[in-house]
Amino acid sequence: MRGERERSSSNQNTTTASRRGSYANPQTTSSWLQQIRSVVTWFLQRPHSIPIVLAIFLFLAWISLRASHTPPLPSHSDQDIRANLVRFVPSHVAKDNRGWLFDPIALALDTAISGGAVSCASLHVGQIRPGKLRGNHRHHHCNETFLIWGAATKFRLENGDEDDGYAEVILGRDEIAVAASPVHRAHALVNIDSIRSIFFVGCQDNVINYNASTDFKVWKDL
Numbered sequence: 420m421r422g423e424r425e426r427s428s429s430n431q432n433t434t435t436a437s438r439r440g441s442y443a444n445p446q447t448t449s450s451w452l453q454q455i456r457s458v459v460t461w462f463l464q465r466p467h468s469i470p471i472v473l474a475i476f477l478f479l480a481w482i483s484l485r486a487s488h489t490p491p492l493p494s495h496s497d498q499d500i501r502a503n504l505v506r507f508v509p510s511h512v513a514k515d516n517r518g519w520l521f522d523p524i525a526l527a528l529d530t531a532i533s534g535g536a537v538s539c540a541s542l543h544v545g546q547i548r549p550g551k552l553r554g555n556h557r558h559h560h561c562n563e564t565f566l567i568w569g570a571a572t573k574f575r576l577e578n579g580d581e582d583d584g585y586a587e588v589i590l591g592r593d594e595i596a597v598a599a600s601p602v603h604r605a606h607a608l609v610n611i612d613s614i615r616s617i618f619f620v621g622c623q624d625n626v627i628n629y630n631a632s633t634d635f636k637v638w639k640d641l
């Protein structure tokens with residue numbers, strides 16, 4: 420009994436000693452932490468703390484979900500203009516909760532992009548699987564307007580004003596783009612997404628003979 424009491428009192432001594440040691444340096448920070456800890460402990464012991472803590476967790480979860488689900492903002496950067504392209508997030512072109520719907524040719528005519536097809540003499544609808552590309556060619560007998568969506572995409576358009584001879588942009592997988600490739604200017608659509616397919620519509624203002632009027636494999640690095 421006495422032995423026990425002695426042991427516990429000696430334990431108390433070491434605890435006090437070590438606590439004193441931790442107080443010593445730096446004193447104010449440590450006592451602050453101590454105070455915060457005791458306030459938190461007091462708070463958590465109240466019955467009303469549970470719904471409040473739950474609310475804080477829900478709020479944090481909501482914030483992180485929003486952060487991960489917010490699509491990239493539409494950007495009308497100089498680079499988009501040089502690539503003759505406009506981009507949107509679906510929520511900006513959806514008129515109601517069914518989703519998006521618009522006329523890409525009318526939209527192209529309304530925006531800063533130029534030299535696309537004004538009417539569609541020939542229409543192509545297609546898919547580009549992850550890692551694959553279409554285009555990388557130059558038509559000499561048609562202007563072409565594209566509607567592109569579905570996956571992370573690299574769009575390249577020949578542009579003599581650029582150092583490399585082309586302008587290139589990256590589209591986010593949740594973005595929709597309308598792009599125009601005027602006659603005699605090469606274009607390429609590259610799927611850089613790991614899982615999703617690009618879908619696109621290509622409207623050409625002439626029915627072309629691919630043999631005679633198109634240069635293929637324009638860029639060797641694609």
Ligand SMILES: *[C@@H]1O[C@H](CO)[C@@H](O)[C@H](O)[C@H]1NC(C)=O
Nearest residue numbers: 534535560561562602624625
């Ligand atoms: C392409 O667009 C230009 C104007 O930007 C137009 O003059 C031309 O007729 C169009 N079509 C073809 C096949 O070049």
Ligand SMILES: *[C@@H]1O[C@H](CO)[C@@H](O)[C@H](O)[C@H]1NC(C)=O
Nearest residue numbers: 626627628629630631632633
């Ligand atoms: C393309 O050229 C080949 C011969 O070089 C010919 O057999 C074929 O019919 C041509 N295709 C078109 C669409 O004109």
